[in-house]
Amino acid sequence: MIPELGHFALILALLVATAQTVVPLWGAHRGNAAWMAVAGPSAVAHLLLVTVSFAALTWAYVVSDFTVVNVVANSHSAKPMLYKITGVWGNHEGSMLLWILILAVFGGAVALFGGNLPPSLKARVIAIQGLIGIGFISFTIFTSNPFERVFPPPLDGQDLNPLLQDPGLAFHPPMLYLGYVGFSVAFAFAIAALLEGKVDAAWARWVRPWTLAAWVFLTGGIALGSWWAYYELGWGGWWFWDPVENVSFMPWLLGTALLHSAIVVEKRDALKVWTILLAILTFSLSLLGTFIVRSGLLTSVHAFASDPERGLYILMMLIFVIGGSLTLFAIRAPTLKPGGLFAPISREGGLVMNNLLLATATATILIGTLYPLILDSLGGGLVTVGPPFFNLTFVPLMLPLVFVMGFGPMMAWKRTDMAGVLGRLKVAAAVALVVGLATLYLQNGGPLLAALALGLAAWLFVAAFTDLAAKTKLFRAPLADSWSRARGLPRSQYGTALAHGGLAIAIAGMVGSTAWKVESISVMQPGETKDVAGYSFTFEGVERLQGPNYLSETASFTVRDGDGAFVAVMTPEKRLYPVANMPTTEAAIHTRWLADLYAVIGDKEERGEGWTVRIYYEPLVPFLWLGSLVMMLGGIVSLSDRRLRVGAPRQAKTRVPAGPAVQPAE
Incomplete structure (x- = not known):
């Protein structure tokens, strides 16, 4: 009954999202205050309905309701409660519902906290959020229903992918989605500004806190994902330029550029057209990541789905959102008046350099990520674009960016005394x-x-x-x-x-x-000692243990420094999850703050007592x-600034004049 309630609430949310889109947009076009006022209540109703739907799916996981196909495929009665809950978004259908929930949260937040927005702008922003919601809710209902029933129900579930049964991965997707979806607000503000034909300092002041909040969440999501890869996958690294890693990194780069560009709009009334384009492209890259992960184009531990039908649906939505927004941009951008002039050596000039380097770096990663997919689709065969390409192209762009960042905050607006800056x-x-x-x-x-x-x-x-x-x-x-x-x-x-x-x-x-990682791979016998980077690792043996829902082979290493002083006992594991019949590697990490000691246990010799052991010395990785x-x-402290929390000054309430929807350009 509760899953049906969740399904029904999601269908009602689709209907409300339709009203949230159509009525306020038409009201803003006609200058009808009553129709524009529908935006706020409909966004809140949309949020409440999606919350009910998400809560219903979460309840099904918590009580192990194996009449629901999604629960059967991604849960098990013996699984710890934390991973029962996180299993809700550890799959394609549930993660889409989480995406929809976060999108509704941001739309509801604009409705509840956007009281100082002009009515027409607020109506259009909330309507664009509703339009995005229509796309994702309809996609979920028609191709990815998380409430589908199975009969007769199995006695137990098939368990969640063991790689996802980890605290880092429990919180990584929500943080990442808060970043991805958060940029939808900046996108909505950009489209609303194009429809109104007006971009000014007040607009930039409204956009900045939403962009900054999304940037903070995306930073946390990427960091959590890289931390998980570091300690869970057992290869001693934290970033591999995996295509799915790349599609989370590209919105972060453009979002960083957008943050800095919006400052120029606010302070100097310049770079307006460029800032609008950045807002569109940043969210477009978030959607591109969704398509790549769920289309079946890639096989990755990060990928959720491999159904071409779903991929085609998202591709069509991608074409509509990106193509439609860029078409509107091409039509309306020329009507936006250019802002103030500035010298090349100025804070504006430094921020332009910042934007150019970030945009170029993003384009480089985009080409490297999509090139193998495009070449394969054209019959050119399978090729791999890996770390060597990205390191040789991305790193040289970042070095001048870091250099320029040192000057940026000290440079004056409009024109800078460079000699004075260099002196400081x-x-x-x-x-x-x-x-x-x-x-x-x-x-x-x-x-x-x-x-x-x-x-x-x-x-x-x-x-x-x-x-x-x-x-x-x-x-x-x-x-x-x-x-x-x-x-x-x-x-x-x-x-x-x-x-x-x-x-x-x-x-x-x-x-x-x-640059200075030390790696040792060898077969060690119990009692044997290995010296790595000035530390001695003594292999004490392997013990077999029983976990909550897995079997573990736990090794023990006694670590001493160069003087023979005791440092730590490290216990890497190999786990086997019987339900999924899948092994995982649990690295043992002992941090020395300036470096990490890192140990991984591999396979046992077929004959003998030796085990394959990998030991790493990871300098500065903490x-x-x-x-x-x-x-x-830093992002949170900036968000606490009253100027960002308050936004632009509240305008005096006046009667909304009837007339054309597109206001004259500045």
Whole structure:
């Protein structure tokens, strides 16, 4: 009965989403205030109905209702409760319902917290959110029904993919979807602005907090996914340029460009057309990721579905959304007046450089990701575009970007005194030089590119906080005066410093773990000791244990440092999940903060007592996770800035004039 209730609520949500789209859009076109006012209540009703539907599917998982096909295929009565719940979105149908729920949450949030939006703009934004909802709800109802029944029901389920039965993967999809779907709000604002023919500083002020929230969630989602790959897959790495990894990274890159571009619109009334295009393309890349993951084009641990019918449906929706929005952009963008002029050496110029490099990097990844798929579809055969291509094309674009980021916050709007900026960055340049040269010395001269990247990371970190020191006159004024100035600074400036500093920390982790990782693969007998990077690993043997719903072969290693002092006992595992008949690898990781010790147990020798063992020394890799957290913190601090929470000043309420929907350009 409850699954039927969830199905019925989803069908009602489709009807409400249709009303949410049609009535407010027509009302905005005709200048009818009553019809525009339908947007808010319909968005809230849409959210409530989708919440009921999602709760019904969650209930079916919690109580192990094996009359529901989706529960049978992705759950088991012996599974821990955490993974029963996360099994809701650990499959294609449930993950689509989660996507729809998050989309409804953002639409409802605009309705509830967008009181200072002009009525016509608010109506159009909520209507575009409803239009996107129509596409995804209809896709779920007609091709991916999560409430389908099975008769007669089996005695138990087939279990969730064991790779997904992990805390990292439990929270990774919701975080990722909050980022993906969050960019739908920026997209809706862009389409609404094109329909109205107006983009101004107030529009940018409304867009920024939604974009920033999506960016924070997507940062967290990507970091969680990379952390899961690091400790769960047992290969010692955190990023492989897998196509499904790439389709989550591309919206992040363009979303970062959008954040910075919107600042230029708000402060200088410039880059309006470019910002609109970025908003469209960022969400379009989120939809492209959905298509690639669910179309059957790729076989990956990340892929949810391989049904061509579903892929065709999403492809048609992709063509409608992307093609329709770009067509509207081509028609309406020329009517938008250009903004203020600025010199090349200015903050605007720096942000333009930032945008160009991020957009070029995104295009590079897009080409590398889609090229094998396009070539195969044209009969050119199977080819692989792997890490060497992306490292050789992406990294050179990021080095100048990191360099320019050090200057950005200190540059003035419109025109910059570059000599003064360089003077304030002398300390950052000196620290970068020392770090680069020290790295070359300690690592016996190389690799040169890694030392350069580490020096640039130090440059960015010091430069990020040099800006705060300059604004507070730290060490140049009495401490009480500096403290007073610090308290008066907008929180968004602290958020910018944290985000840039966090990126610098993450870059250090990326560089260290890539350039100076030490790997040892060998067959070890119980009692044998292996020396790796100055640490001795003594293999104590393997013990067979019983887990909640798996069997485990748990190895034990005693680790000592170069002086013989005890460091840790590490216990990597090999697990077998009997229901799914699938093994998994559980790496043992002991962090030393400046590096990780990493051990993985492989297969046992067919004859003898030896086991295949992989041991890694991962320098600076903890900085990767720390930097990601600091970046997210920077975004959260910026969101707490009252200017972003309040948005543009509330306009005086006036009667909505009747007339043409498209207002004159600025």
